[in-house]
Amino acid sequence: MADQPSDQTTDKPLLAVLRGERRDPPPVWMMRQAGRYLPEYRALRAEKGGFLDMVYDPPAAAEITLQPLRRFALDAAILFSDILIVPHALGQNLSFVAGEGPRLAPPLSGAELAEFEPAPERFELIYETVRQVKAQLSPETTFLGFAGSPWTVATYMVAGEGSREQAEARQLAYRDPGKFGAIIAAIEESTIGYLVGQADAGVDAVQLFDSWSGSLAPTEFERWVIAPTARIVAKLRALRPDLTIIGFPKGAGGKLPAYARETGVDALGLDETVDPLWAHASLPDGMPVQGNLDPLALIAGGPALEKAVRVILSALEERPHVFNLGHGIQQTTPIEHVQQLFRLLGKAV
Structure with missing residues (x-):
């Protein structure tokens, strides 16, 4: 874990917690906080077109990143990207x-990485x-950047799309660990450069999403x-020692x-299936954690949401804690339930 926060981070409550300081009430952000549950996002998408078009349109992507901060008392912005x-x-x-998700072609289950023509300029x-x-x-x-962790990114590259069991990637890893290891190595190298670039452009911390771990x-x-x-963490530590890293x-x-x-990450994200009491008892003393409200409890709202928030806050009251969801906020989440969440956390709405 990183050292205790310096004077330069005390004006950023969420960054201070990620670096080991306890704050009450805990700072908060929400995975996928910039996105489809917001009417202003849907309006902008209708105007701009497809998802990838918006990701590669800096003024539009910046506007989407900032939209939830205008509605809610969030302590962090997270980059709108993929x-x-x-x-x-x-x-x-x-x-x-539309309606089916991402497609990558050709899938590496039948193609070779060497066949691809790298285009690192897309990061710019x-x-x-x-x-x-x-x-x-x-x-x-606090400004959060992110990247996918190598395993999760590799599952998409191998199958050409998302899948629940990641069977194609798992089979390739068993059958041909040399080929699969080369894919992982390429993702690692690219990810390190990408996160260094995000840090140099202005993010304070980054999250490594391993959604299929x-x-x-x-x-x-x-x-x-x-x-x-x-x-990845070791290389980032060597290249950008001040960059804070969350593993999820x-x-x-x-x-x-x-x-x-x-892994050496500074803070650990907990998904909604993790018992926060177990996490507090089992994880290294003093390690900051993030999470872990069930996104469906947020959709439910009312007493169910109040109870879920109370359980998390109580379980993690002695540990540096960033309040978050256990995974991304869902498209059907009512805005008024998000407002209820912020009232429960003692945040202005």
Whole structure:
């Protein structure tokens, strides 16, 4: 974990907590806080067109990043982008199919990485979005960048799309670990450069999303989740020592303590399936955690939401804690339930 926050971070409550300080009430942000549940996002998308078009349009992406901060007392902005920008920069064709999600072509289950023509210049538009957001953020607001972790990004690159069991990637990792390891290595290298670029453009901290880490057996988790993440963290530490890093291995469950100890991340995101009392008892003392409200409890609202918030706050009251969801906010979430959440957290609405 990083050292205690310096004087330069005390005006950013969320960044201070990620660096080991306890704040009451806890600072808050929400995964996917910039997105489809907001009517202003839907209006802008109707005007601008497809999702990828907006990601690569810095003024539009900056506006989307800032939209939720105008509605809610959030302590952080998170860059509006997508984890599949890395494979796109590696040269794999990327598109988003309405109602079906992302498509990458050709899938690496049948193609070779060497066939791709890298296009690292695609990162430059993302860096410009960061610069435009940074110029408009208040001094106390933490700015979060992100990337997908190598395992999760590889699952999309191998299959060409998302899948629940990640069978194609898991099979390739068993059948041809040399080929799969080369894919992981390419993602690592690209991700390190991408996150350094985000930091240089103005983000304060980054999150590594490993959305599909829960699909792996323990030895495979060590090889394809923990080890690549540890290499990324070590390299980022060497290149940008002040950059704070959050790890979010969704679905890791009982493997979370090993991830926390072995990757070197500063803070750990907890998904909604993790018992926060268990997390507090099992994770390294003093390690900041983030989470872990069930997004469906937020949709439910009312007494169910109040109870869920109370359980999390009580369980993590002695640990540095950033309040967040256990995964992304869903499209059907009522705005008034988000407002209720902020009232429960003692935040102005």
